[in-house]
Amino acid sequence: MRERALTFGPDGILVGILTEPDPESVRADAPTQVILNSGIIHRVGASRLYVQIARAMAEEGFTTLRFDFSGVGDSEARRDALPIEERFVVETREAMDYLGGVTGADRFVVGGLCSGADGAFWAGLEDERISGIWQIDAFSYRTPGYYLRRYGPQLLDPRAWIHSIRSRIRRADGEPGDEVFVAPEYQRIFPPRSTVREGLARLLDRRVELYFFFSGDADYNYAGQHADAFPGIGLGEQAVIHHAPEASHTLTRLEHQRQVVDDLAGWMRSRWPEVPEVEAEGTSPSTGEVPS
DSSP: OEEEEEEESGGGOEEEEEEEOOGGGOOTTOOEEEEEOBTTBOTTOGGGHHHHHHHHHHHTTOOEEEEOOTTSTTSOOOSSOOOHHHHHHHHHHHHHHHHHHHHOOOOEEEEEETHHHHHHHHHHHHOTTEEEEEEESOOOOOOHHHHHHHHHHHHTOHHHHHHHHHHHHHHHTTOOOSOOOOOOOOOOOOOOHHHHHHHHHHHHHTTOEEEEEEETTSSOOSTTHHHHHSTTSOHHHHSEEEEETTOOTTOOSHHHHHHHHHHHHHHHHHHSOOOOTTTTTTOOOOOOOOOO
């Protein structure tokens, strides 16, 4: 495995790290992976997750680029007024264009956590070179199953009813309730469910491979919730969906980081298996140097 820094994009303002497997380990005809920033966290990822993923993929024979969007980490800010949603797509495509020019890559797997998951989704809809998408805490929507698990136990608990009645009596009498006031914090804005459903249906029609991982911090409380939120498109049959209710959004615990890394490596192996030697005869990985 080797890792090297590179610059690309308009005026070379984007900075990334290319992680490549040993030449004898490269999988023939495998897609190249591109990992996208989560919010303002630079290319190492939350809890250094992206570094772990890139190196694990190299052990499996896959090349990975993890880069900083403009204005994040080491990448300079853009000189235009491109909205952030469009910037996700434009700069992801610039990364793929660059890799295509120097390594000959023409298929890609794109993924990320949180806003990186959002960027992967939007880029996948715009660029047919993307043959796989992985998302950690993707857009999620509540379902009847969610409400049943969230509120069902409380409906059968007399203590919950007593607490609710007492709270309402106190408020009616002008007494303060049990509200806890917290400082406002950033929240992602989810698009309408119909928009995401349409996008997922398009990706499935294109046979794009999909992997989803939901933590305990997501608005998500059972394994089948994502498929149930989008009935009729075959998401549950065609995609891999994992739920780790005890994992935090930023995967701070080592066992949850390892779970994601191992899951992704297994998913990549199963979706893009190693080409038998007789089929791969005559092919060889590119050894073109990438400028730093």
